[in-house]
Amino acid sequence: MSLWFPPLQKWKKKQGHSDGRGHRAFQQILDKFDVIVSGDGEIAVLRAIQPDSPAFLDGDDPDGTFFMSRQFYDDSPWPARHLIDLESYRYRIEGHLATSLIAQLGCPFNCGFCGGRNSKSLRVIRTRQQQSVIDEIEMLYRNFGYTGFMFYDDELNVNKGMVDLMNGLADLQEKLGVEFRLRGFVKAELFNEMQAAAMYGAGFRWILSGFEGATSRILENINKKSTLDDNSRAVEVAHKHGLKIKALMSCGHPGESADSIEAIHHWLVANQVDDFDCTIITPYPGTPYYDLARPHQSDHGIWTYTAPRSGDQLHSYEIDYTQTANFYKGVPGEGYKSFVFTNALNPEEIVQWRDWVENETRTKLGIPFNPSRSAQRYEHSMGQGLPASLLKVRSRSQPPLIPTDSSIPDAFPLAPSH
Numbered sequence: 001m002s003l004w005f006p007p008l009q010k011w012k013k014k015q016g017h018s019d020g021r022g023h024r025a026f027q028q029i030l031d032k033f034d035v036i037v038s039g040d041g042e043i044a045v046l047r048a049i050q051p052d053s054p055a056f057l058d059g060d061d062p063d064g065t066f067f068m069s070r071q072f073y074d075d076s077p078w079p080a081r082h083l084i085d086l087e088s089y090r091y092r093i094e095g096h097l098a099t100s101l102i103a104q105l106g107c108p109f110n111c112g113f114c115g116g117r118n119s120k121s122l123r124v125i126r127t128r129q130q131q132s133v134i135d136e137i138e139m140l141y142r143n144f145g146y147t148g149f150m151f152y153d154d155e156l157n158v159n160k161g162m163v164d165l166m167n168g169l170a171d172l173q174e175k176l177g178v179e180f181r182l183r184g185f186v187k188a189e190l191f192n193e194m195q196a197a198a199m200y201g202a203g204f205r206w207i208l209s210g211f212e213g214a215t216s217r218i219l220e221n222i223n224k225k226s227t228l229d230d231n232s233r234a235v236e237v238a239h240k241h242g243l244k245i246k247a248l249m250s251c252g253h254p255g256e257s258a259d260s261i262e263a264i265h266h267w268l269v270a271n272q273v274d275d276f277d278c279t280i281i282t283p284y285p286g287t288p289y290y291d292l293a294r295p296h297q298s299d300h301g302i303w304t305y306t307a308p309r310s311g312d313q314l315h316s317y318e319i320d321y322t323q324t325a326n327f328y329k330g331v332p333g334e335g336y337k338s339f340v341f342t343n344a345l346n347p348e349e350i351v352q353w354r355d356w357v358e359n360e361t362r363t364k365l366g367i368p369f370n371p372s373r374s375a376q377r378y379e380h381s382m383g384q385g386l387p388a389s390l391l392k393v394r395s396r397s398q399p400p401l402i403p404t405d406s407s408i409p410d411a412f413p414l415a416p417s418h
């Protein structure tokens, strides 16, 4: 079990404040597990499995023994994919059989809804040698036949070496005489023409970007750092270089109003995005919206986060995450639930406005509803919603429970907003 909140130092500080939200969430996990590792698990797991392991191991402290140095990360072997049932992940990128990999860890930004913003293990950028990434991809092609690759780096272009990596991947394809299709996330204000051209050359045809909001005030409340102009320019640059763009939008931010959600629709249409999703924020432990919220002045069980500059507020219900799960749902009218509200919108209104954006924008832009719906019955990427039959242990000699044909259409990963 791993967690990113609160890092040990913060936890210690909170010892005296047992009513603190993070402290209580932490205590809840502590009570349920024998050993908890915060942050990096690669080294800590070896200690955690020893009978005399302390109940808490801090893999989130860069000065501690369990934090992976960049060198350690770089020297680490590739994931032992042969030990997992890779074929049960039926993921395709534009028809290419695909798997996922990570070329770089960490994102130094501080968006209010994003997890692990107080955790070094999720903030410190740790890169791998480009050649290691290229070699890993070559191995995945030669040994497993993959030609599709999903990069789960938080934001590919926070790394200045990204363009070189893309060029190296283009060279690899030339050497192998094969075409790859790649997919990953970019940060809008850092995205430029050189990156776009190199990404196209490496096999990207789609990129995903977490634009999130469509008014300057909401972007500032999120602490997104990109401006509306940056976001529009990123779409333009992508289109200029033949890249389609999936806009990851979200609502339920501090100060959210009917106008700010409506603005999402107008921005998506004005910029002619190729696809989008629009989710409602759930403040998880480890996000600034959660960790920095204070108890509501009058209503028990409600927490309020206040955006530092504008003073706009976001209220959220106290949720027991061991009991309640709020998963990605992109289909209007199918039970989307909001656990947040603002001074202008109650939770139901946020849901209604979100559904409105989804409906109106898809209609206006002619984008069909989420094509990955057929994958929701057996959610192969998240392991959620498994039918009882799948939960039984099956021997390797039994036929696979998942049909191996390619009837499942291309799906975007059900990715959290970035």
Ligand code: B12
Binding pocket: 001, 002, 003, 004, 037, 039, 040, 041, 042, 044, 045, 048, 102, 106, 113, 114, 115, 116, 122, 152, 153, 154, 282, 284, 285, 286, 287, 326, 327, 328, 380, 381, 382, 383, 384, 413, 414, 415, 416
């Ligand atoms: C890929 C990914 C997904 C994929 C997962 C696909 C898959 N088949 O695995 C998808 C898109 C499905 C997904 C969904 C969600 N995700 Co996600 N996801 C990620 C992402 C980008 C990479 C995770 C990863 O694989 N890392 C590589 C592995 C090697 O590292 P790791 O998971 O961090 O594990 C390390 C440690 O945690 C620890 N560790 C992990 N397991 C164990 C076990 C033991 C025994 C030990 C000792 C240690 C240990 O050691 C590992 C190596 O250091 C992270 C962002 C990030 N930068 O990590 C977000 C992230 C984990 N996701 C997040 C969220 C919120 C979600 C969703 C809840 C979104 C939503 N609202 O629906 C869902 C929940 C899904 C679920 N059922 O849990 C948040 C978590 C926030 C938090 N709690 O702090 C993250 C951190 C993104 C963010 N910054 O907000 N996600």
Ligand code: SF4
Binding pocket: 107, 108, 109, 110, 111, 114, 115, 154, 155, 187, 210, 417, 418
């Ligand atoms: S949403 Fe993206 S840019 Fe913002 S902190 Fe998270 S990973 Fe970084």
